Amino acid sequence: MSTAAAQYVPGPAPAGGVAARARDLTKAYGSGETTVLALDAVDVDIARGRFTAVMGPSGSGKSTLMHCLAGLDDVSAGRVWLGDTEITGLKDRELTRLRRDRIGFMFQSFNLIPTLTAAENITLPMDIAGRRPDEAWLDQVIDTLGLRDRLRHRPSQLSGGQQQRVACARALASRPELIFADEPTGNLDSRAGLEVLGFLREAVDRLGQTVVMVTHDPGAAAHADLVLFLGDGRIVDEMPQPTAEAVLERMKRFDVIRGASEDGGRAPGGVEAGEGPALGKG
Numbered sequence: 001m002s003t004a005a006a007q008y009v010p011g012p013a014p015a016g017g018v019a020a021r022a023r024d025l026t027k028a029y030g031s032g033e034t035t036v037l038a039l040d041a042v043d044v045d046i047a048r049g050r051f052t053a054v055m056g057p058s059g060s061g062k063s064t065l066m067h068c069l070a071g072l073d074d075v076s077a078g079r080v081w082l083g084d085t086e087i088t089g090l091k092d093r094e095l096t097r098l099r100r101d102r103i104g105f106m107f108q109s110f111n112l113i114p115t116l117t118a119a120e121n122i123t124l125p126m127d128i129a130g131r132r133p134d135e136a137w138l139d140q141v142i143d144t145l146g147l148r149d150r151l152r153h154r155p156s157q158l159s160g161g162q163q164q165r166v167a168c169a170r171a172l173a174s175r176p177e178l179i180f181a182d183e184p185t186g187n188l189d190s191r192a193g194l195e196v197l198g199f200l201r202e203a204v205d206r207l208g209q210t211v212v213m214v215t216h217d218p219g220a221a222a223h224a225d226l227v228l229f230l231g232d233g234r235i236v237d238e239m240p241q242p243t244a245e246a247v248l249e250r251m252k253r254f255d256v257i258r259g260a261s262e263d264g265g266r267a268p269g270g271v272e273a274g275e276g277p278a279l280g281k282g
């Protein structure tokens with residue numbers, strides 16, 4: 001395990017130490033009888049310089065939370081900030097610029113351009129934005145990710161793990177305030193997945209980055225400093241300094257709850273409104 005996880009001190013982030021924040025964040029899809037409440041008045045603070053994992057059963061709202069925090073999806077109610085900038089209410093063009101300049105993304109599917117080399121893929125978002133990369137930073141990122149001898153390769157000439165490392169470098173290239181990773185190990189075998197998680201960890205520990213990762217994998221979540229658990233569109237629990245075993249045990253409680261609801265509520269335990277901590281409030 002990383003040293004940063006060991007140094008992690010639970011509790012609210014220090015003043016000015018919040019990379020992203022949501023208050024009363026509510027997201028509904030559809031209307032009328034078909035309305036789905038994907039997020040239900042979520043309050044959350046994402047601590048700067050830390051690695052946060054988001055877990056929860058399928059359909060609990062993980063991707064929706066990430067999309068709303070990243071300005072990829074509009075919200076139904078509530079407010080979202082990136083650093084000190086409120087993003088709720090920004091116009092599309094402003095949001096596009098904010099995402100491009102201040103946020104890095106990693107997805108399960110890597111999303112690399114097949115005709116470009118690794119080096120070109122890494123700097124593509126900056127090239128589109130007309131920004132020159134900080135060469136010293138880029139060198140550091142490339143070396144940290146062990147990509148130096150792969151820069152001229154095209155994605156098809158790289159393994160899945162190497163492709164995801166290129167995607168990781170692309171997310172880091174502009175030195176963003178926040179990196180969102182949606183199931184970044186979902187398409188990788190366990191060894192390559194571990195490697196990518198190690199690099200995300202290093203991005204936080206050595207490069208001072210802030211990472212939010214959505215995952216289904218307790219082993220992946222164990223690389224984070226803090227795990228947020230979503231249930232039915234609410235943050236129902238959090239776990240600092242997670243271990244895979246503890247995360248797995250916590251996830252099992254969701255199964256108990258699901259069993260309970262299918263069982264007419266007779267099974268023990270339950271995630272109820274107010275059960276979780278008052279996360280990030282105040």
Ligand SMILES: Nc1ncnc2c1ncn2[C@@H]1O[C@H](COP(=O)(O)OP(=O)(O)OP(=O)(O)O)[C@@H](O)[C@H]1O
Nearest residue numbers: 029030036038056057058059060061062063064065
């Ligand atoms: N575009 C959409 N239109 C309608 N409903 C949606 C849409 N996107 C998400 N939902 C619903 O919102 C809820 C939360 O979805 P979300 O994808 O955020 O969950 P998740 O926790 O990421 O799930 P998974 O682990 O399966 O990826 C689900 O009930 C889902 O069906």
